[in-house]
Amino acid sequence: AGPAGPPGQPGARGPMGAQGGKGPNGRDGELYDPGPCPGVSVELGQLSGQSICCGIAPVAWRDSPAGVYQDINTEMCKFSDDNVLYFTSLKGNGANQYLLGSSSVSGPSGKGFRQYLRSNVLGLRPIRAWYTNAYQMQTMWCGVGQSTGLRSMSACCGSGQGGGDWIRDYGTGNCNIYGAPTFLTNLASPPDKADGWKMLGMDAPATSGGNWMRMYLMSSANGGALGFNGRQGQYCIFGNNFPTGKMLVAQGRILKTSYPCTGVRILNSAGQPTATGKPCCGVTDDVWTQRDNYIEKVVDTSDCNFAPNPVYITSLKAGSQDTDLSSYVGAASTVITGDGSGGFSVRIGRDPAPTVQDASSQGVKLQWCGFGPEGPPKLVQAGGAAAAAPLKAVVPSPPPPASAMVVDGEGKSLLNIYCAKWRDKRTALSADDQKRTLAFCMAQDCQQSLGNEDRVCRFLDSLGLCYNYKVAQEWCSKNLASTYCQDGGADWAPAPYGSAPSLDKTAWMPKQNAVVAGSVPGAGTKYSCACIKHCGCTPDTSAKHEHACRCLNGNNQEFVGDPVELAHIKTKTRDGNKAGKCFCSCGGQAGA
DSSP: OOOOOOOOOOOOOOOOOOOOOOOOOOOOOOOOOOTTOOOOBOOBSTTTTOEEEEEEOOSOOEEOSSSEEEEEEOGGGOBSSSOOEEEEEEEOSSSGGGOBOTTEEEEEETTEEEEEEBOOSTTOSSOOHHHHHHTTOEEEEEEEEOBSSOOOSEEEEEEEEOOSOSEEEEEOGGGOEEEEEEEEEEEEEOGGGOOGGGEESTTOOEEETTTEEEEEOEETTTOOBOOOTTOEEEEEEEEEESSOHHHHHHTTSSOTTSTTTSSEEEEOTTSOEEEEEEEEEEEOOSOOEEOSSSEEEEEEOGGGOBOSSOEEEEEEEESSTTOOOTTOBOTTEEEOOTTSTTEEEEEEBOSSOOOHHHHHHHTOEEEEEEEEOBOOOOOBOGGGOBOSSOSSOSSOOOOOOGGGOSBOTTSOBOBOHHHHHHHHHGGGSOHHHHHHHHHHHHHHHHHHHTTGGGOOOOEEOTTSOBBOSHHHHHHHHHOTTOTTOEEOOGGGSBTTTOOBSSGGGOOOOOOOSEEOOTTSTTTTOEEOEEEEETEEEEOOOSTTOOOEEEETTGGGOOEEEOTTTTTTOOEEEEOGGGTTOEEEEETTEEEO
16 A cells, blocks of 8 residues: 555534533632731720721822812721721821821711811912822821721830920830831820910821831921920831731740730830730710810710720811811820820810811711720629729739630630620610610520529629629639629629529629710710519510519519619519519610
């Protein structure tokens, strides 16, 4: 045969074959584990549990009628609603300390806010966007709110007395925060030097990474230098550490209750670490007090239970994006009386002098966060009266062992289900739902005080809620000096936990003087609870609150707590099946 000829043309594509069988299922997905260091959150007060998320805005200023403005995007934080508190300061390559508005925000929402700036000094009237953009002026910001997104991994705060100079430097290297962190600053003054409403510069720091900060003080009228003269510069830094807290815990170099894994590092005036603090935040209404040349807002922070000398950060907010607050001076200046643990005031001025009508018409509210060690627990006794003296030492005790079942791996108190819900979720609930959830919580604590599941309720967490587990009550009874164990009193439980004659004869009392949390209508309003033991009731949801109850001892069943709460029970029928049950009401909302 001769040689093979050249290959022919490819044939036509054949028909598609039958579909193959289904392959095996893949592995189940895995949830991301944030590890032992979930980032910074509010730990005290009404907003406890909310995330703190910080950033630095890009340079994108636009002209406004009085100066410039910028819309700042915070969507990376994934805030769950629009009840977010924002705090700001301004950095740049020149003259940022002469600008007004650095601590004011307009139209805040879960996705961001607008900031206005202006100047009335040094011939910069009005300042224009070309200038702020050319000098790379950037807003450093932090938001506080319910979030499913990023948190700032570390926070570090400090303060230092100033002398007569108009420039003060602060060493922050012991915060161990690297890169380009967010700095928030404030000027704290004693009452005799409380003229921050005439000053600029305290919210426009110069920074160098996380190692150093400079603060300026100048007159808002003419830009002239002013001395600190006993006033105190305060600051907080938010950012990342290296090694990270997660690395240090994994290496066994720190506990997960140590900075930078947990808590806020507090530096003294020499820049040395002295304590671990906790954040506590809030927002006021728009009702200010009129003074001669300024308006003033007094803030009570006693619910935070700070130890002396916390660091405060403040800002103004207006509800509408179109409201320009940059004419106000003094938003980042606090007046401190005594050791500052119970609160402060802020005085704001402008030219011409502001009026309370101005603030009300613009909806001007003051936002604040304090950072400091927690003070000794304050037990609330029957009727809402505070205990005559602190029950524990100021210095927090070491965390209880895991076997004590006092706190979980994140340091949260182990409570009854509704109490944990009230603690963690109340800022996201309406005022009525907060009260109703606390009523269910009190019913569970009440039943625990009656020996439900062989438990008692003598020892409480910092919110005055019963530790759920029997072993936790036992551990606290043997560790009375621990700051984790607030003691209701020996008469709150029978032996071996206390001295009450029986479970029916304890002095257990439901929570008094709770506060509506968050930014909902009615926020800040106090309310109290009452419970009726060995009873089950059908709640009357009308305004009459004429609950129909079935009780172990019929009409002879007594209640404990605020008498107003259960003053309108319609009937109390005898029912032997109600032994050990409780019905409670808080702020007019019932739960059982």
